Amino acid sequence: MKQNLTEHFDQAAANWDKKQRRVRLAHDISTAIGRLPLNQEMTAMDYGCGTGLVGLALAPKLKWLTGVDTSEAMLSVLAEKGAKLSKNNVSTRLLDLALASSPEQFDLVICSMALHHIENMDKVLANFFAALNPDGYLAVADLDEEDGSFHEQDAGEKHNGFDRQKLQRKLADIGFRDIHFQTVHAIDKSIDGEQKSFPIFLVTARKS
Numbered sequence: 311m312k313q314n315l316t317e318h319f320d321q322a323a324a325n326w327d328k329k330q331r332r333v334r335l336a337h338d339i340s341t342a343i344g345r346l347p348l349n350q351e352m353t354a355m356d357y358g359c360g361t362g363l364v365g366l367a368l369a370p371k372l373k374w375l376t377g378v379d380t381s382e383a384m385l386s387v388l389a390e391k392g393a394k395l396s397k398n399n400v401s402t403r404l405l406d407l408a409l410a411s412s413p414e415q416f417d418l419v420i421c422s423m424a425l426h427h428i429e430n431m432d433k434v435l436a437n438f439f440a441a442l443n444p445d446g447y448l449a450v451a452d453l454d455e456e457d458g459s460f461h462e463q464d465a466g467e468k469h470n471g472f473d474r475q476k477l478q479r480k481l482a483d484i485g486f487r488d489i490h491f492q493t494v495h496a497i498d499k500s501i502d503g504e505q506k507s508f509p510i511f512l513v514t515a516r517k518s
């Protein structure tokens with residue numbers, strides 16, 4: 311029987327940061343997000359934050375970072391790492407935006423490599439919009455549409471990446487403006503003896 315998604319991430323949390331591939335990917339994503347005009351007055355939510363590989367790299371540029379995830383074990387690792395930052399400006403929240411809206415507003419919402427795991431992503435994207443202050447920024451990084459071979463083991467992924475044009479239309483329909491895509495990374499894998507490259511996009515947008 312397929313393992314529950316939250317259990318899968320709970321079990322992976324302690325060793326999550328040991329995979330250099332994940333660290334390199336998060337570095338490229340956080341570097342690209344860091345080119346947005348961030349400042350020390352801004353609050354941010356890192357949704358599907360995991361151990362905070364992306365969010366914690368950006369926390370020193372921000373007033374406050376809230377890591378949000380459905381895995382308590384991931385949030386515990388993030389909290390432990392966040393407490394070591396000299397700025398001490400990190401908190402965590404166990405929340406599923408597919409089920410409930412955010413009780414807080416933010417100037418920036420980040421979501422890195424989490425959206426493809428979420429079945430009701432339309433609800434989550436609408437809740438990102440609702441959670442943003444006026445003119446707030448959205449930054450979502452994920453896989454371009456692929457043939458399903460990216461996840462070698464079934465980790466409960468609900469989407470085989472995303473078609474950029476379809477995602478752009480979804481974001482525009484929700485009310486986002488200034489929607490820009492860029493390729494920030496590519497993950498190379500050998501699948502059944504064949505070398506494959508999986509591009510990772512970052513889409514940034516603003517709340518109208």
Ligand SMILES: C[S@@+](CC[C@H](N)C(=O)[O-])C[C@H]1O[C@@H](n2cnc3c(N)ncnc32)[C@H](O)[C@@H]1O
Nearest residue numbers: 319358359360363379380381384422423424427
């Ligand atoms: C592939 S990891 C990415 C972690 C981190 N953002 C990074 O880039 O290293 C996906 C994360 O999304 C979380 N997640 C899965 N479904 C979720 C949901 N419905 N709401 C919030 N987080 C979710 C998982 O627990 C996991 O921490």
